[in-house]
Amino acid sequence: MKALVYEAPEVMNIRQVESPIPGPDEVLIRVAYSGICGSELSGFLGHSSLREPPLVFGHELSGWVESVGERVPATAGLEFGSPVTVNPLVTCGRCRYCVTGRQQLCEHRLLLGASLPGCNADFVTVPAASVLPLPATISLRDAAMVEPAACAVHAVELSAAGPNSAALIVGAGPIGLFLLQVLEQHGVTERYVSDLNPERLAMARALGGTPVGMGPNGTAREVLEATGGLGVDVSFDAVGRAETRRECLASTVPGGKLVLVGLHSDETSLPINSVIRSEVSLWGAFAYSPANFRTALDWLASKRIGLREGVVEAPLSDGPEWYARLVAGDGTAKVLLQPGGSTGPTEVSR
Ligand SMILES: [Zn+2]
Ligand SMILES: [Zn+2]
Numbered sequence: 001m002k003a004l005v006y007e008a009p010e011v012m013n014i015r016q017v018e019s020p021i022p023g024p025d026e027v028l029i030r031v032a033y034s035g036i037c038g039s040e041l042s043g044f045l046g047h048s049s050l051r052e053p054p055l056v057f058g059h060e061l062s063g064w065v066e067s068v069g070e071r072v073p074a075t076a077g078l079e080f081g082s083p084v085t086v087n088p089l090v091t092c093g094r095c096r097y098c099v100t101g102r103q104q105l106c107e108h109r110l111l112l113g114a115s116l117p118g119c120n121a122d123f124v125t126v127p128a129a130s131v132l133p134l135p136a137t138i139s140l141r142d143a144a145m146v147e148p149a150a151c152a153v154h155a156v157e158l159s160a161a162g163p164n165s166a167a168l169i170v171g172a173g174p175i176g177l178f179l180l181q182v183l184e185q186h187g188v189t190e191r192y193v194s195d196l197n198p199e200r201l202a203m204a205r206a207l208g209g210t211p212v213g214m215g216p217n218g219t220a221r222e223v224l225e226a227t228g229g230l231g232v233d234v235s236f237d238a239v240g241r242a243e244t245r246r247e248c249l250a251s252t253v254p255g256g257k258l259v260l261v262g263l264h265s266d267e268t269s270l271p272i273n274s275v276i277r278s279e280v281s282l283w284g285a286f287a288y289s290p291a292n293f294r295t296a297l298d299w300l301a302s303k304r305i306g307l308r309e310g311v312v313e314a315p316l317s318d319g320p321e322w323y324a325r326l327v328a329g330d331g332t333a334k335v336l337l338q339p340g341g342s343t344g345p346t347e348v349s350r
Contacts, residue, residue, distance in 0.1 A: 002339060003121035004319045006055045009046025012320040017056075020117065020125040024071040027078055027128050029086065033144035033313070033336040034119040035060030036322060038173050039263060043114075044323045050114045058118035058337070059088035059111055062134070062143035072128040083134040085143040086119075086126050087150075087293045088112035093129075104154070104287040120319060122339045132294070138301040141313070144336050145174070149296035149305060150288035151261065152178035156186055157292065158285050159234040159259050163187035166230075168223055168251050169209070171238035171262055172200035174307065174334045179236050179261075180209045181305040192232065194219040194247070199331035203310050220250035232256065240264030246271070254278040261285050307333055314338065 001019040006012050022028040037060055043051030051057070065082045072078060091098050091106035098106050112118045112126065134143050152175055161167055167188050169176045172195035183191055184207075193209035195201045201211045212222040224231055233256045235248035240262025248258050249270060258280055275282065288296070299305045310333030314322055322335045 001122035002316065003056045004058075004316050004337070006044065006051065006057055007053050010044065010324070012044070012057075012323060014317050014319075017121070019123050022067060022069045022125045024069040025128055026069045026125045027072060027084075027131050028066040028068070028123055028125050029061070029063040029084065029119075029131070030066045030123055031061055031063040031119045031121060031339045032083075032140040033062050033338060034058040034121075034316070035144045035148070036319075036326060036335045036337065037148065038175070038326075040113065041323065041327050042264070044327060048114075050111070055113070056118045056120050057113045058120035058124075059113040060144055060147040061086055061088070061112075061119040061124070062140040063119075063124075065131075066123060068128065076128055076131075077133045078128065078131060083140060083143070084131050085134060085146045085297065086112070086124075087130045087132065087290060088119075088126075088147060089287050090116065090127055090130060101289055101291065103289050120316060120337060120339070132297055134297075135301045137303075138297070141311070141336060142300050142306055143297070145307060145311075145334060146293065146296045146300060148174045148334070149178045149182070149300055150293040151175055151285075152182045153296045153299075154288040154292040155179060155236060155259050155261050155285035156182045158283050159236070159257055161186055161188050161234045163189070165233040166190040166192075166227055168192045168194070168212070168219070168232040168235040168248065169204075169238060170194050170214075170219060170236065170244045170248055172197070172204040172209070173238060175261060176200075176236070176238040177203060177207060177307060177333060178305060179238060180204055180207050182299075184208060185299065185304055190232075192223055192226065192251075197329065197331040199310065200333065203333060206309065214247075219247040223251040227253075234259060236261055238262045242268040249275065249280060252278075252280050254280065257281045257283055259283045259285050310334065311336065
């Protein structure tokens with residue numbers, strides 16, 4: 001099969017590799033779409049200890065069941081050709097976190113495209129328990145965006161934001177745009193968004209967000225102005241740089257919450273005394289539980305959330321160029337690679 005292989009920092013090539021064979025509890029999936037995730041860009045640059053070459057990236061996917069292992073029950077709804085998406089966070093199901101519904105913290109968690117071969121390929125094998133058959137109301141294109149939507153579902157759940165909350169999102173990439181929509185589902189109408197990229201800010205505005213400035217002190221100053229000097233009840237940093245984390249903190253009302261989602265920088269200095277004096281809670285939000293993933297699928301399938309603008313479909317062979325463009329700051333919200341090229345598989349389609 002064809003696979004897009006990360007071979008060294010900033011080097012990815014299409015290679016012919018062995019097609020994977022599903023184990024007894026696994027499913028072989030023919031990949032329809034594989035989304036490029038912002039979290040993979042640092043890996044592409046060689047800055048991620050989680051992604052060592054040679055590696056096939058990709059953890060946001062949709063596709064069709066090609067074959068199943070011998071122990072996968074016929075009742076699983078995974079017949080040949082069934083359209084599916086996949087929860088790419090593979091967890092043990094037995095540790096203290098898994099048995100309390102916090103699988104994202106699993107002691108043995110593995111991620112497709114990092115610790116397991118990813119979906120930037122014609123085929124990928126995954127545990128049958130990670131596969132979700134698609135309802136008829138969702139396209140394969142939208143189904144490839146369940147994963148980033150699930151990250152937003154989880155972060156908003158942690159924030160406990162509701163109808164009386166004012167919220168700020170810093171970073172209007174796919175996670176930020178989904179945060180905006182998930183907040184709306186929680187009844188949050190006062191939603192400020194900042195981003196350096198004017199295209200992304202325009203997308204946020206189209207989704208009901210109120211743009212606020214970025215740059216030195218721009219975000220916090222404008223948020224405080226807009227909220228009568230109070231600040232927002234919850235802020236979400238979907239970038240992860242020192243300055244975006246600080247802007248979020250400075251924008252958050254005393255007693256409010258700052259939810260940290262973006263992973264750009266490992267270490268950041270923050271004015272901790274002002275965290276103490278203002279009793280702002282700092283929350284890390286990582287990935288999603290299976291329940292969050294299911295919610296994201298349901299909401300995308302019922303069109304309660306979804307990205308229309310700024311989504312590009314491209315053949316897998318254009319992957320290296322798109323990773324490089326996104327690293328350079330291209331404003332496209334989401335790039336969906338198609339291993340089958342523009343035609344896709346011929347024997348089964350929907
Ligand atoms: Zn992702
Ligand atoms: Zn576990």
